[in-house]
Amino acid sequence: MTAPLATPRAPQAKVSQRKGCAICGKPRDPRYDPFCSKRCADVDLHHWLSGAYVVPGAATATATDAPEGEED
Numbered sequence: 001m002t003a004p005l006a007t008p009r010a011p012q013a014k015v016s017q018r019k020g021c022a023i024c025g026k027p028r029d030p031r032y033d034p035f036c037s038k039r040c041a042d043v044d045l046h047h048w049l050s051g052a053y054v055v056p057g058a059a060t061a062t063a064t065d066a067p068e069g070e071e072d
């Protein structure tokens, strides 16, 4: 892979300044980046909190109780 060393300016111009608010898509506000307002920032926060409660669980592929036809 070739490192993108062609960034003489705008060190924070990665790939997260193209779209607007991460919630509604409106022009984001630097004070609430990457959101447009505290409201949207709050919405995202709630999403995070909700997700924190809903643990995705360990990999489902690690099922130990799965006799793959090895039951003679």
Ligand SMILES: [Zn+2]
Pocket: 021, 022, 023, 024, 025, 026, 035, 036, 037, 040
């Ligand atoms: Zn928004």
